[in-house]
Amino acid sequence: MEREGRLPEKINGSFFQKDILSLDQFDQESLSLLFDLSEAMRTIAVDAIPTGILAGNVATLLFYEPSSRTRGSFDAAIKQLGGQTVVVENPQQYSSVSKGETFEDTIQTFEAYSDIIVLRHSEVGKAKEAASVATRVPIFNAGDGIGEHPTQALLDLLTIKQHSGSLMEKVIVVGGDIKNGRTIHSLLKGLSLYKGNQIYTVSPPELSLTPEEILDYENRGLYIEPIYSMDEIPMEADFWYWTRVQKERFENPDDYARLNNKFVVTEENFNRLAGEHTGLMHPLPRVGEIEKSLDSDPRSLYLTSQIRNGMYVRMALSALVLGKLQ
Ligand code: NCD
Numbered sequence: 001m002e003r004e005g006r007l008p009e010k011i012n013g014s015f016f017q018k019d020i021l022s023l024d025q026f027d028q029e030s031l032s033l034l035f036d037l038s039e040a041m042r043t044i045a046v047d048a049i050p051t052g053i054l055a056g057n058v059a060t061l062l063f064y065e066p067s068s069r070t071r072g073s074f075d076a077a078i079k080q081l082g083g084q085t086v087v088v089e090n091p092q093q094y095s096s097v098s099k100g101e102t103f104e105d106t107i108q109t110f111e112a113y114s115d116i117i118v119l120r121h122s123e124v125g126k127a128k129e130a131a132s133v134a135t136r137v138p139i140f141n142a143g144d145g146i147g148e149h150p151t152q153a154l155l156d157l158l159t160i161k162q163h164s165g166s167l168m169e170k171v172i173v174v175g176g177d178i179k180n181g182r183t184i185h186s187l188l189k190g191l192s193l194y195k196g197n198q199i200y201t202v203s204p205p206e207l208s209l210t211p212e213e214i215l216d217y218e219n220r221g222l223y224i225e226p227i228y229s230m231d232e233i234p235m236e237a238d239f240w241y242w243t244r245v246q247k248e249r250f251e252n253p254d255d256y257a258r259l260n261n262k263f264v265v266t267e268e269n270f271n272r273l274a275g276e277h278t279g280l281m282h283p284l285p286r287v288g289e290i291e292k293s294l295d296s297d298p299r300s301l302y303l304t305s306q307i308r309n310g311m312y313v314r315m316a317l318s319a320l321v322l323g324k325l326q
Contacts, residue, residue, distance in 0.1 A: 054083030
C-alpha cells in the first residue's frame with residue numbers, strides 16, 4: 001500500500017500506517033487511545049496470553065547506534081503479539097553499508113522484507129528521511145541523534161499518568177543533559193499537550209536549552225525555567241526525570257569530563273528536596289547520575305514501571321499502526 005501525506009503526519013485518532021517520528025504528531029485523544037491499549041497489552045504480557053495479533057508481520061530493527069531497552073523492548077513487543085523481527089545492529093560495520101551502500105538503498109531493502117522499520121540513527125532527521133524513502137511501510141523513530149525519541153516519551157508519559165493519575169498540572173524537574181537529550185525533547189513536547197505543566201531544567205548552562213528552544217516550548221504552553229543548582233529545585237515536585245550526559249555528542253572529551261555528573265541524585269538530596277510521592281524517572285542507561293541506594297526506594301520508577309511500560313506501549317503502537325485493532 002502506498003502511503004500519502006506530509007511528514008510527520010498528525011495521528012488525529014488514527015494510527016494506521018503512520019510513521020512515528022515526533023511527538024509533534026500527537027494530541028490528547030490519540031495518547032489516551034494508546035495508553036488504554038497499553039494497559040490491555042500489559043495483561044497479554046503479564047498473563048502470557050497467546051495472541052496472533054501480529055502473526056505474519058515482520059519488523060526490522062535497524063540500529064545504527066547502541067541500544068538495550070529500545071531495541072530489546074521492540075523485539076519483545078513484536079514477539080509478544082506473535083510477530084517476528086529482523087534485527088540489524090551496527091549496519092555500518094556488519095551490513096552492506098560497510099561496502100558503501102547508501103542509506104536510501106538500505107531502507108528500501110528492509111522495506112521489502114518487513115511491515116515496520118524501527119530506526120535508530122546518530123543524525124537528526126534521519127527517521128524522517130527514511131520515512132520519505134519508505135513509501136510502503138511505516139518508520140518508527142527509535143532516536144535520531146539529539147533530535148527526538150518519541151516512543152520513549154510515550155512510555156514516559158504513560159508512567160507519569162499511572163504514578164500520579166493525570167498528565168496535567170505537574171511540576172517536573174528535568175536533570176542532566178537537556179541540550180543533547182532526545183528523550184527530553186520529545187517528553188517536553190508531550191507534556192505541552194496538557195495544561196498547567198511546569199518544567200524546571202537542572203544542568204550546567206552549557207547543557208541547557210537555547211532561548212529559542214525555550215520560547216518554542218513556551219509557545220506550546222509549557223512553563224519552563226532553567227535552573228543551575230540543586231538548591232533551586234522546587235520542593236516536593238511531582239517528578240524528577242534524570243538523564244545521563246550524552247558522551248557521544250561531545251567533540252572534545254575534556255568538555256564531557258568537565259560537564260559530566262555535575263548534578264547527581266543522591267539519597268540525601270532526594271529525601272531533602274523531593275516529596276513523599278515524587279516519582280524518580282530515568283530513560284536509562286544511567287552512568288552514575290542516580291545513587292544506587294535509591295533503587296529500592298518505592299518512589300524510584302526507572303527500573304520498574306518505566307521499563308515495563310516501554311514494552312506495553314510498543315506493543316500497542318505496533319498493533320495500532322498495523323491496523324490490527326481499529
Ligand atoms: C536513551 C536514548 O537512547 O536516547 N536511551 C533509551 O532509549 N532509553 C537515553 C540515553 O541514551 O541516555
